[in-house]
Amino acid sequence: xxxxxDVKNLSIGFGExxxxxxxxxxxxxxxxTLALVGESGSGKTLTCRSVLRILPGAAQxxxxxxEFGTGASRADLLGLSNSEIRAVRGDAISMIFQEPMRSLxxxxxxxxxxxxxxxxxxxxxxxEAKRDVLATFERVGFADAERAYRAYPFEMSGxxxxxxxxxxxxxxKPELLIADEPTTALDVTTQAQVLGLMKNLxxxxxxxxxxxxxxxxxxxNMADSVVVMxxxxxMESGPAAAxxxxxxxxxxxxxxxxxxxIPEVAEPSPPVVEDDLILELKSVSKTYSVRAxxxxxxxxxxxxxxxxxxxxxxxxLAVVGESGSGKTTCARIALGAEVPDEGSQVLFRPEAGAxxxxxxxxxxxxxxxxxxxxxxxxxxxxxSLSPRMRVQEALTEPMEIHKxxxxxxxxxKAAEMLRWVGLNPDMLxxxxxxxxxxxxxxxxxxxxxxxxxxxxxxxxxxxxxxxSVQEQILxxxxxxxxxxxxxxxxxxxDLAVVARIADEVAVMRQGVVVEQAPPDTLFYNPRxxxxxxxxxxxxxxxxxxxxxxxxVARGAGSPDGWSEEFRFEGIDAxxxxxxxxGHKVRCHV
Amino acid sequence: xxxxxxxxxxxxxxxxxxxxxxxLVFIIINLPPGDYLSNQIAELRATGQAExxxxxxxxxxxxxxxxxxWEQYLIxxxxxxxxxxFSGLLQGDFGWSFEFDAPVADIVxxxxxxxxxxxxxxxxxxxLVALPLGVLAAARSATWVDYTTAFVxxxxxxxxxxxxxxxxxxYGHKYLGLPIGGLMSPEFEGExxxxxxVQSILVHLIVPTFVIGTSGAAGMMQRLxxxxxxxxxxxxxxxxxxxxxxxxxxxxxxxxxMAFNPFVADIGNLLPAMVSGxxxxxxxxxxxxxxxxxxxxxxxxxxxxxxxxxxxxxxxTLIGTMISDLLLVLLDPRIRYGAREG
Numbered sequence: 001x002x003x004x005x006d007v008k009n010l011s012i013g014f015g016e017x018x019x020x021x022x023x024x025x026x027x028x029x030x031x032x033t034l035a036l037v038g039e040s041g042s043g044k045t046l047t048c049r050s051v052l053r054i055l056p057g058a059a060q061x062x063x064x065x066x067e068f069g070t071g072a073s074r075a076d077l078l079g080l081s082n083s084e085i086r087a088v089r090g091d092a093i094s095m096i097f098q099e100p101m102r103s104l105x106x107x108x109x110x111x112x113x114x115x116x117x118x119x120x121x122x123x124x125x126x127x128e129a130k131r132d133v134l135a136t137f138e139r140v141g142f143a144d145a146e147r148a149y150r151a152y153p154f155e156m157s158g159x160x161x162x163x164x165x166x167x168x169x170x171x172x173k174p175e176l177l178i179a180d181e182p183t184t185a186l187d188v189t190t191q192a193q194v195l196g197l198m199k200n201l202x203x204x205x206x207x208x209x210x211x212x213x214x215x216x217x218x219x220x221n222m223a224d225s226v227v228v229m230x231x232x233x234x235m236e237s238g239p240a241a242a243x244x245x246x247x248x249x250x251x252x253x254x255x256x257x258x259x260x261x262i263p264e265v266a267e268p269s270p271p272v273v274e275d276d277l278i279l280e281l282k283s284v285s286k287t288y289s290v291r292a293x294x295x296x297x298x299x300x301x302x303x304x305x306x307x308x309x310x311x312x313x314x315x316x317l318a319v320v321g322e323s324g325s326g327k328t329t330c331a332r333i334a335l336g337a338e339v340p341d342e343g344s345q346v347l348f349r350p351e352a353g354a355x356x357x358x359x360x361x362x363x364x365x366x367x368x369x370x371x372x373x374x375x376x377x378x379x380x381x382x383x384s385l386s387p388r389m390r391v392q393e394a395l396t397e398p399m400e401i402h403k404x405x406x407x408x409x410x411x412x413k414a415a416e417m418l419r420w421v422g423l424n425p426d427m428l429x430x431x432x433x434x435x436x437x438x439x440x441x442x443x444x445x446x447x448x449x450x451x452x453x454x455x456x457x458x459x460x461x462x463x464x465x466x467x468s469v470q471e472q473i474l475x476x477x478x479x480x481x482x483x484x485x486x487x488x489x490x491x492x493x494d495l496a497v498v499a500r501i502a503d504e505v506a507v508m509r510q511g512v513v514v515e516q517a518p519p520d521t522l523f524y525n526p527r528x529x530x531x532x533x534x535x536x537x538x539x540x541x542x543x544x545x546x547x548x549x550x551x552v553a554r555g556a557g558s559p560d561g562w563s564e565e566f567r568f569e570g571i572d573a574x575x576x577x578x579x580x581x582g583h584k585v586r587c588h589v
Numbered sequence: 590x591x592x593x594x595x596x597x598x599x600x601x602x603x604x605x606x607x608x609x610x611x612x613l614v615f616i617i618i619n620l621p622p623g624d625y626l627s628n629q630i631a632e633l634r635a636t637g638q639a640e641x642x643x644x645x646x647x648x649x650x651x652x653x654x655x656x657x658x659w660e661q662y663l664i665x666x667x668x669x670x671x672x673x674x675f676s677g678l679l680q681g682d683f684g685w686s687f688e689f690d691a692p693v694a695d696i697v698x699x700x701x702x703x704x705x706x707x708x709x710x711x712x713x714x715x716x717l718v719a720l721p722l723g724v725l726a727a728a729r730s731a732t733w734v735d736y737t738t739a740f741v742x743x744x745x746x747x748x749x750x751x752x753x754x755x756x757x758x759x760y761g762h763k764y765l766g767l768p769i770g771g772l773m774s775p776e777f778e779g780e781x782x783x784x785x786x787v788q789s790i791l792v793h794l795i796v797p798t799f800v801i802g803t804s805g806a807a808g809m810m811q812r813l814x815x816x817x818x819x820x821x822x823x824x825x826x827x828x829x830x831x832x833x834x835x836x837x838x839x840x841x842x843x844x845x846x847m848a849f850n851p852f853v854a855d856i857g858n859l860l861p862a863m864v865s866g867x868x869x870x871x872x873x874x875x876x877x878x879x880x881x882x883x884x885x886x887x888x889x890x891x892x893x894x895x896x897x898x899x900x901x902x903x904x905x906t907l908i909g910t911m912i913s914d915l916l917l918v919l920l921d922p923r924i925r926y927g928a929r930e931g
Contacts (some may be wrong), residue, residue, distance in 0.1 A: 054830050089833035097831075103824040105843045106923055117832050152922045167831070 002070070003027035004049070004208050005176055010064035012046050012055070012268025019062055021046050022232045028176065030070075033202065033209040035223035035240070037216065037255070039466040040437075043232040048178050048212045052078060052089050068093065068176070091121040094169035098181040100161035104153040111149030114168045121172055136171045140164075140197060158323075159190035163197065170201060177202075180212045187322035187493065189556035192537035195221055196549045214467065216259045220244055221547050228252050244543055252388050258471035259541045260496035262523055269520035271582020272312060276352050278455055278487045279311040279334060284344040286329050304327040304511040308576075311455075311504075313352060316481065316488040318498040318519075320534070321508035327491045330508075334489055335374055336362065350372070350454060367422050372402050375448035379460040381440035385432040391418075391443060392428040398451050417446040420483070421476060438469035442476065450478070457489045462497060474501055495534055507531050512573050512576065517583040527585040528564045529555035564588075591925070596915055603907050610903045611678075615662045618892045618899075623689045624654055625890045642732055652685060652893070665896070677687075678900070684893030688885060693897050693915045697879050701901065703772050704878040707801065707862045707871075708905075710794050714802035715809055715859065720852075722806075723813030727848075730818060738814075742807035751873040754800045759795055769791055770875035797874055805859060809852070814849055820844035846920075853917055857910030864902050 005028040012017035021043040028034045038044040049055055051066055066077040069092070077085065089095075094117075097103040104113060111133060118129035130149065137145035153161055158545050162182065169177055179198065183191035199222060202209055211222055219226055219240065226243040227529035228235045228251065232262045236249040247253045286303040311317040321327040332338040333347060346359035359368060378384040387395055392402045395414035399405060405413065415425035421442040432440055441461060448456060458477070462470040478501060480486060492498050498505055499519045506516040507530065515528040526532045533555025536548040554561060561570050565587045568574055574588045626649050629830050633641040645828035649655050653664050653671050663669030665684065667677025676682040683693040686903050726738045745753075768774065772793050777786040820826070829843050864880070871880035886895035918924050 052831055054827055083835075086833045086835060089831055091833060095825055095828075097828060103828045105825045105829070105846070107846045107921060109922075116834070120833055149755055154923055165828075168828075414843075508911040 001029070002074075004030045004032075004068065004070065005210075006065075006067040007047075007051070008065050009061040010047065010050060010066065012043070012050060013060055014058050019530045020232045021050075024064070024229070024232075024234055026227050026234070026237060026513055028208045028210060030175070030208050031202070031206045032224045033211055033222055035219040035226045036212045036229060037214065037219055037226060039214055039255075039382060039468065041231065042229040044212050044229050045180055047229070048180055048210055049480045051097075051176075051210070052093055052095060053077065053085050054089075054095070087121070090117045090174075091172050092174055093176045093178065094172065094174040096162075096169050096177065096179040096270035098164050098486050099185050100158050100165050101153075101185065103165060104161060104304050106153055108152075109149070110151050110153060110156075110164045114164065114171055117172050129544070133167070133171055136167045137164075139201070140167045141193075142167075142172070143254070158186050158189075159194060162186060162190075162284070166194070166198065166201070170205070173205060174207055176208045176210070178210045178212070181214070181235060182211070183218065184214070188495075189322065189533050189537045189552050191218075192539070192547045192549060192552045193556075195539070195547065198222070206496070215539060216244070216467075216541035218254060220541050220543050220545075221539050241543060244541065245353075256541060258468040260467070260470070260494065260500060261540055261542075262496050262499050262522075262538050264537055265520045265524040267520075268524045268580075268583070269518045271519055271521075272315060274310055276313045276349075277347075278313040278349055279309075279317075279489065280345075280347040280356070281307055281309040281330065281334060282345040282347065283308055284330065284333055284346065285341040286326075286333060286338065286344075287341055302335075302511045304508070307508075307511075307513055309506055309513075311487055311489055313349075313454075313487055314481070314485050315503040316490050316501055318490040318492060318502035319507045319508055320492055320495055320498050320505055322493055322534075324510065325508040326511040327493075327508050328459060331376075331459055331489060331491050335376060335457055336360075336367070336370065347400060348455070348589060368402070372451045373453050374455040374457065375451060375453040377441075377444050377448050377456060377458045378463045380464050381437055381444055382464070384444055385440055385447075387432055389431075390428070391430055391432070394432070394443065395428070395447050395450055398447065402451060404451070413450055414446075417449050420449060420480065421446045435471075437465050438472060441465060441469075441473055445473075445476065445480070449484070453486070454490065455487050457491070460493065461490075463493065464535050470497070477501065496538055507534065512586065513576060513584075515584065516576070516587045521580075521583050525583075527579060527583075528587070529566055592915075592918060595918060599914055603911050606903065606907055607900075609664060610907075611900060612662065614903070615665065615897050618896050619658060619661075621890060623812040623890070624892060626654055628890065629687070632916045648685070648687065665893070683897045686886070686891055686894040687828075688889045688894065693894050697882060697897065697901075698880060700877050700879045703876070704864065704880070705789075707772070707794065707797055707867065707878055708860065708875060710798040711801040711805070711863050711867070712856070712859055714798050715805040718802070718806040719809035719813055723810040724817060724845060726810065726814040726838065727817030727821065730814070735814075738810065744812050745803035745807040748803075750800050750804070750870045753803065754796065754870055754873050757796045757800060767795060772797075772876050772878075797867075797870065797876055800859065800870055800874070801863055805863065808856065809859075812855070813848060813852055816848035817844055820847045823847075823901055850917060850921060853920060854913050856913040856916075857906065860909035861902055861906040864905060 007024060007026050010021060010024040011019045012021040016468070024047055026034065031526045035209065036044045036048060046055065046059065050061060063076060064078070067074060068077050069075060077088065078144065080088070104110070111130065115129040115133045118124050118132055134149060137148050142148040142163065148164065153164070156164065182198070183194050184210065186194060195218065198209070213219060223240045225238065226240050227237040228249065230251050235251045236243060236247065243252065247256055270516050285305045286309045286556045288301045288303055290299045290301055301524070307330055309317060309330070319327045319330055329338060333340045333344070339361065340346070344360070347356040348359055348370060349356050357370065359370065362370060389397070392411065392414055395417060396410040399410045399413065404410070414428060418425050418427065423439065423442055423446070432443065435443065461477070462473050465473060474497065477488070481488060490498065490502060502519050504516070505519050507528070508514070509530045515522065515526065515531045522531065523535065526535055533552045536551035537556070539547055559566065566574070574586055576584045576586045577589060578584050626645050630642055630645045633645065651672055653661055660669060664671035665677050667675055667679035667682070671677070686693050686696050689696050726735045729735055758769045762769050773786060773789045777789055780786060823844070825841070827842055829839050839924050867878065868880035868884055870876070871878045874883065879901065882894065882896040885891070886898060
């Protein structure tokens with residue numbers, strides 16, 4: 001039987017430059033899921049968009065054909081006229097994009113945007129379309145379809161918006177669904193649920209799917225066959241079992257080696273010794289009062305409540321949580337960038353045995369000294385370096401502010417720090433735009449190190465990076481810690497990243513720490529249902545360890561669904577209790 | 590319901606702002622030393638015209654100019670017992686114009702409505718021209734359409750208004766037989782409204798509307814183009830494209846709705862800019878708007894006339910901002926439901 005979609009010798013390029021997608025061949029059969037895997041710049045997104053011919057204006061289709069359809073209606077999509085391809089879009093082939101936050105128009109109701117697909121392609125009245133849309137909404141898991149129909153996108157969470165996007169893509173019952181990184185912007189438990197939904201829908205409707213992703217874990221959970229791309233070329237392709245089980249190409253092997261995994265642990269690790277604490281958060285709370293408009297009442301938002309954390313000198317404490325868990329607020333409070341509520345205390349000991357300094361009550365001189373000793377590495381290396389400053393200026397500026405050394409000494413220090421992060425001191429004269437994402441993050445780290453800090457707060461330092469680059473940055477952070485004896489407060493949403501670097505992990509959910517232990521203990525014996533859900537939701541690049549959706553659904557929902565010992569109502573959570581040495585869980589005894 | 594509450598709240602804040610503005614206007618008008626009457630008295634004394642002095646002294650007490658400033662202000666507003674009892678802005682008494690020797694209401698009466706008319710026509714012109722051209726320029730960006738509209742727009746921005754007015758009068762009269770100057774033919778002045786008078790006003794409006802509106806339209810067009818270009822690169826446009834939407838609807842349904850916000854928000858700025866910007870044009874074109882009256886009043890320290898005109902412009906501004914705020918709430922659900930998000 002002929003494949004549903006047959007891409008042959010596809011090449012795409014910009015201007016005079018060599019093609020960014022070169023001679024790509026693959027085919028998708030009806031009902032099959034093909035995963036297009038690659039890192040940024042691999043051409044995977046351009047490839048999948050060329051199927052619907054939704055390409056940037058400057059992109060040229062240089063060669064190839066994309067045959068689609070069955071029987072008499074089979075045609076080369078690249079040869080269709082503009083109005084013919086419009087008839088295919090959204091009807092026979094539909095698409096889901098990466099960012100559910102921005103892929104829906106904020107000014108139109110969800111129902112309007114979804115039913116538009118039907119009024120465009122079917123000869124349907126609005127009320128007929130609405131009936132179909134409501135049915136689809138129920139199918140994708142909206143509890144109150146009627147309400148979702150009336151809602152605006154900003155009234156929904158990211159996961160709900162992506163469900164709405166999926167409904168939009170499914171409502172016309174397409175033969176092929178193209179999903180471009182559909183879950184990359186979502187929290188891990190939401191990702192698990194959305195992937196599960198897509199899999200169910202596919203099983204029910206028998207449609208084919210092209211899944212574009214950088215995440216081998218997602219591939220292992222979803223794909224029947226895999227195409228691995230790098231720099232516009234196909235590196236390896238074949239059935240998922242073959243590619244994932246025994247990767248043949250060196251690049252695929254490299255991807256596997258870099259993919260972070262939650263380890264399977266044989267026994268718990270001993271508790272961390274807590275005698276010399278560099279940083280200590282004592283029952284820290286932060287409440288924001290939000291007022292949306294002059295004529296509305298104020299509302300209290302608890303960003304974090306009663307958080308107590310201890311970071312021993314030279315160790316790494318990781319705070320893990322999904323969006324809205326309060327992890328970044330904790331980091332900001334620890335750095336004194338945010339003033340916590342009354343009764344909270346943040347203590348900092350610059351050296352072993354020194355008198356603790358209260359971050360909440362610093363004198364001016366103490367504050368300057370503290371800012372020198374505690375530095376931060378930010379999430380987005382693209383926006384955290386000024387594009388108008390040379391590397392040298394960016395690296396010497398902190399020392400100028402703190403009036404350290406002469407000009408020559410500052411320059412030497414900057415060069416030395418570049419060497420520490422694995423860059424060449426020749427690069428001092430360059431501007432940030434000349435560097436890749438991974439190199440920029442190295443620069444950010446180098447900048448944080450120029451002041452010889454003792455504490456580094458890393459706020460999702462690898463989240464914006466490709467997996468292979470993430471691997472390098474984590475290795476670098478470990479090397480610096482060993483070499484300089486730094487202590488890290490490491491903020492992340494990714495348990496697998498944390499598994500590798502942390503000595504102690506605190507899992508946060510909606511402003512409270514629900515479980516805290518060394519990573520091995522946590523993975524060996526997770527106690528809290530939310531921790532279990534986080535671990536279960538992590539997609540592993542291993543066909544034998546699929547996502548356990550039931551576990552995810554049990555723990556990621558509201559506390560009502562948890563077992564008796566963890567359950568609570570409102571913000572009246574039970575206390576954090578030490579169940580074993582070094583292992584704390586928020587539960588009723 | 591929410592909207593009604595918001596509108597009421599907005600109205601109250603507008604009135605409060607107006608009160609503050611009235612204080613500021615009054616202070617600014619009184620900042621230069623002396624006033625119209627004391628200047629006149631000094632001049633009359635110097636030239637030895639005693640009987641004029643008596644009249645000026647009478648007017649001084651009549652309009653309470655001999656009292657302290659704060660009392661003058663309260664009397665002007667109409668909340669203080671003045672020489673004629675409570676008689677001020679609140680009671681509809683706008684005061685006396687010393688320069689024209691007549692009540693302010695009589696002097697600005699007709700001009701007020703003509704001002705509103707001219708400026709509404711100009712605002713309408715701005716929107717009708719800027720909307721399609723801005724969208725077109727964005728949709729066909731970096732093509733000849735874009736460059737032509739930008740060139741014409743910049744030409745409109747760069748040409749001084751009075752020069753444009755003179756040129757348009759000359760060529761408009763020569764080739765189209767358009768009337769020169771004024772807002773109506775002289776025979777209709779002071780006449781009651783009739784069909785012929787309306788017709789005459791409309792014909793006379795063509796050139797002023799064009800002159801006052803061009804620069805506003807050019808600026809607005811460029812802003813709309815820039816907004817549209819920003820919106821066109823957003824992912825939701827791709828989503829709409831992937832649905833199979835046709836090119837025209839793709840443009841008008843999604844990005845235009847988004848780009849519309851700043852467009853609406855500009856109403857508030859547009860109105861006062863046009864009124865004050867059209868003073869010079871009104872003088873050159875001989876329009877009977879309040880522009881020329883304001884100019885004379887400011888030059889001769891005719892304080893009640895000047896204060897009234899400034900208050901009127903302030904009122905227009907506030908009404909303009911209020912309209913745009915209310916429209917934004919209607920147009921953008923994110924503003925409407927803002928509280929639910931937090």
